[in-house]
Amino acid sequence: MLDTLRDPAPADENALDPEAMRQPLGNAWYCVGQAASLKRDALRAVELNGEQIVVGRDASGALFALRDRCPHRGMALSKGRFDGAELMCPFHGWRFGTDGRCRDVPTLSSADGSDFSRIQVQRFPVCESAGFVWVNSHVGPAGGEVPDVPALDFEPLGALVVELEVEASYDLTTLSLVDPGHVAFVHDTWWFRPSKELREKVKTFAPVPHGFTMASHSTTTSSPVYRLLGGVPEVEIEFRLPGVRLERIVAGAKRVANYTFATPMTGNRTLLTNALYWNIPGLNLLKPVAKPLMRQFLTQDQQVLQHAQAGLDRKPTMVLFGQSDLPSQWYFRLKREALQAALDGRPFRNPLQRQELRWRS
Ligand code: FES
Ligand SMILES: [Fe+2]
Known part of the structure; x- marks a missing residue:
């Protein structure tokens, strides 16, 4: 999108495919929903980077993630039954362990020597952090380091989550x-x-590793949200690949964190997840008021992004202009470096430098 026309470069097997820059980072952790709502013995179908994935929690509480596709006829395994140990495809009853291996083909006669033990469903790395389930849907050679999964650095007393699908690119x-x-x-x-x-x-x-922070400072904002904390809070905002914004607010022992995650579903659909956490007992009372406000805030982004996407669909170019667009340029630089480092099989080297930015807002 940002590439200018260049002379065709000599074929270089380590040259970055421009198409890769238009895609979300493949080898990265993405948020696929809240962890608490995924109960034991339950399955959840999720869409991640064009892939249908079934995530589940087995009888012991361990998470797993498999391609949501039975190798037999392509049936979604998430439509089948799960007993906490095995998934059963609802089409012909094939059974799979949470490791993806086929355990049984019930239609086989005892006289039929066909070996099902080599049949396997693709398994993906999955983990739980900050109250969410995270999946890395990358298959193929590992290459490069993967940015850390966001974590919470305090024990929350309450949390508020809003999820919204946006019909716009990642x-x-x-x-x-x-x-x-x-x-x-x-x-x-x-x-x-x-x-x-x-x-x-x-x-x-x-x-910072795989991203940048807007360095900690005493906020001068007059926002009533900050006034709730009393005193002058320290606010730090971190952006990290692949699409993670972590806002941490500290006022004495009081902590509030506002985390936002972008998850690519398909090429033109992105899930935005916003989670607000706090360790202040009184704030739980504000939940009924705060939730619609948070949804309103996210809907404002959703609406404007969808209209902008319609414009980019007609002509896929943008102008990144002035200092208030530098962080947007940095996003593309970080992404390019992540792709190039993976291609070269070397560690990620953050291409950014400490810098002061000025803008009006
Ligand atoms: S499609 Fe799954 S068992 Fe046949
Ligand atoms: Fe916004």
Whole structure:
């Protein structure tokens, strides 16, 4: 999308395929829903990066993730039964362990020597962190390091989660997590942004593994959300590949974290998950009020992203302009480096440098 026309380069097997830059990072952890709502002996069908995946929790509480496709006739295994140990395909009853191996083909006669033990469903790495289930749907050679799964660094007393599907590409949606320029125009609700005036902002950005932070500072915002904490909170915002925004707010012993994750479902559909966690007992009372506000906030992004996607569908180019678009440029630089490092089989080298940015918002 950002590539300018160049002379055709000599064939280089380590040259980055421009198509790879248009796709979400393949070898990365993506959020596929809340962990608590995935009970023991239960299955959940999820769409990740164009792949149908069934995640489940076995009788011991362990998670697993398999391609949601029976190798026999392609039936979705998530439509079948799961007894906490084996999944049974509802079409012809083939049974699979949570490791993906075929355990039984019940229609085989005892006189039939066909060996089903080599039949296997693709298994994917899965883990649980910050209250969510994470899957890496990459198959093929490992190559490169994978950015860390987001974790919570305090014990939450409460949490609020809103999930919203956006009909927009992964890149466009992820850019909204690092784009300070849209906030004043898209998120102009009274409770988030009481003042309508654009103000000069100066923030220091610094590289961190696979991303960057907007360095910790005493916030000068007049947002009522921050005032709830009392005192002057320290706010740090981290962006990390593949599409993770971690906002951490600390005021003495009080902690609030606002995490946002982008998950590619298909080429034009992205799941946005927003989770707010806190360790302040009184905040639980605000849940009924806060949830619709959070949904409203995410819907504002959803609506504007869908309209912008329609424009990009007609002409897939964008202009990244001025300092408020530098974080968006950094996203593409980080992604390019992750792809190149994997291709070269070397460690990721963060291409960013500490920098002060100025913009109005
Ligand atoms: S399609 Fe699954 S058993 Fe036949
Ligand atoms: Fe936004």
